[in-house]
Amino acid sequence: MPSVSTAVSASSPNVSRLGVPILGFGVFAVATNEFVLAGMLPRLGGSFGITVAAAGQVVTVFALACALLGPVLATFTAHWSRRRALLLAVAVYALGTVGAAVAPSFPLLLLAQVVAAAGTGLFVPVAATTAAALVAPERRGQAIGTVLTGFTAATAFGAPIGTALGGALGWRATIWFVVALALVGGLALVALVPRAVSVPAPEGLRERVAPLADRRVVAMLATTMVAFTAVYVFYTYIAEIFDPATGGSGGRLAVLMFTLGAVAVAGNYAAGLLCDRVGGRRVMALCLVWVAACLAALPLVTDSLGASIALVALLAVAAFSMSTPQQHRLIGLNPPLAPVLVSLHASILYVAIALSGVVGGLAIEWTGAAGVGFVAAAIALLALASSEVAHRLARSAGG
Template sequence: MPAGVLVLALGVFAVGTGEFVLAGLIPLLADDFGLTEGVAGQVVTAFAVTCAISAPVGTALTARWPRRRVLVVAGAIYLMGAAATALAPGFGLLLVGQVVAALGAGVFVPNASVTAASLVSPAASGRAIATVVSGFTIAVAFGAPAGTAIGAASGWRSTMWLAAAVAALGVAGIARLVPRETSIGNPGGLQERLRPLAERRVLALLATTLVAFTAVYIPYTYIGAIFAPATGDDGVRLAVLMLTLGITGAAGNLVAGRLADRHEGSAVVTVALVWLISSFAVIAAAHSAYGSALAAIGFYGVAAFAITTPQQHRLISHDPERASVLVALNQAVLYLAIGVSGVVGAVGLDIVGPGDLVWIAAALAAVAIALSSLGRPKAPAPDSETRAGEPRTERIP
């Protein structure tokens, strides 16, 4: 794999670690600034909502730029935001720093994937994209838990400085290893990128992503509060929980990808959502003891990460020619879901408390199942190629 692709994966790892480690740092931020965990959790909302906006808008505004320039500028903006966060004397300025970081992250991540594909032959583009996306997987499985442990040992500011340092390495590597004039096809301006929102099935699929991932990220965002009885507010124990979640989640994503190739993507999503609801019941019963909490978080991780790939599969199958636009919209909605989870979870902490917060997530997952059914493709009329009564799967042509 070209060095340019590997350095793009490093950049995505840095951005992903900075994003996902926030959940593990919420208890530390709450203690440092004298806040409730619900208020401190709004740092996740600020980052995610900004990403949701900057991803389509920033990418459209920079569509005519060479990709190396886009990536270096976006990475530098993220770096400045991470540094500002580490230096913030108060929570308000910390939020400002995270908004700046998210402006860069929202543009960097989708452009890193498409740039990686342009650096290799068409036959190797899938592997290049997978290599870059693995930066996120490693960030969830190892970067966020390691950052949480470092924060527990040396303070949350040390974690943010580490994220900034890795980002600096990524920006320097991109400036050196990604060709100067690397460019991609221009899918049009912002209006053209938003045009699919006028289609009923696309709206149903994106609504499924929004509600399903709000359910997924409520327990993740407030993992420290939910499992506090098991961890005793020990940051290292919390980091081990996050590591377990990341490892089982990576396995769940791989299995879901294989199943989506063999069955309807909608069927895989439904199974994952039913599993997710079951995992919330397990967490509610097992969040107080550390051993059972580890088992519960692993059970939850499989379902939580098993939704992403089949949802993208459904969108790509719907309109392969506009796949890049549809996947970008799905990514923006996913960021929005992370932001909404921070708000809904904060309200839930005040109303039902951390022990019962998962039941709010379970109710949202049930709604997502209903929305997902609206996104199923219409059954084709029987013809010479499709016999009546023969199931038709959502396969990518």
């Protein structure tokens, strides 16, 4: 495999100013597939003659494949040029997504999603490191933040648009929409990302997982996993939970999902500011109590679209704001290992999404959609206990 031999300076005229935003758009494109099917589960289930809980496993399979295959592929392509690795990721993702769009059976849809997830799992970390290499050192944090904003954009805009489209034309139309996003992103990468980008020496798999020997890191990651399992149990089955309010309308569901994503953007920014003032532990505790209260109140509002929108907006303030305090706390345990710790944090989010499909599916089978909120609220309170344990471990070890 060829290695990268030509460094690209941030001031080089060959580096397009649009390179970093285009990488962010790429993350938006590959993350939309991960979130958009949450609004399509009832239609997906109807198409294949399976229950909504069974259809929800498409989210589990996608997220688990991202968590497992992403680090492996990133290590395998570590010595490739960054653009070559990115284009491979887009190609694999597009191949899997096209397969999902034409899948004649649910098992083949799951297999296609595994392929697509491999592309997503590779694209995101490579896009983040490439963005950092395209700018001056003092702007690297901002560049990575811009790229990872693609996840929030996928939640706020990609998923609602895809849900509305699927409501009008069917779930396969939603998948073709995601394919189109990937193709646009791939063409933009070819045009705007340099052939050679200088990046730090790559870590092997052993270096990537070495921090897991530290029980403080494990406790902090466990908190992230449990907290976001609570959030994504709600998000994965949002169509089923709010079916009484939306009447099965893809357009109304899209409004709910857009509200959730748009408010989450503001909430995430506010959480960052609050972390600097009071610390990540207190912000995390506030978010988890807030989330648990909102989730427990879900059965009170799902008969009314207006009340549902209001509660979703209230929930969104805290639900997707927990990543910021958790990353602050995690990096604080060992600042020199910040890139590896952030990578582990991203992987554990995929694990949380995977668990949400299973836990939410079981909750629907056992309690019905009305009981999902109570189950998710209990998980959020469990995450609060885990957060406090992680804090005590960090403090006892001088972290």
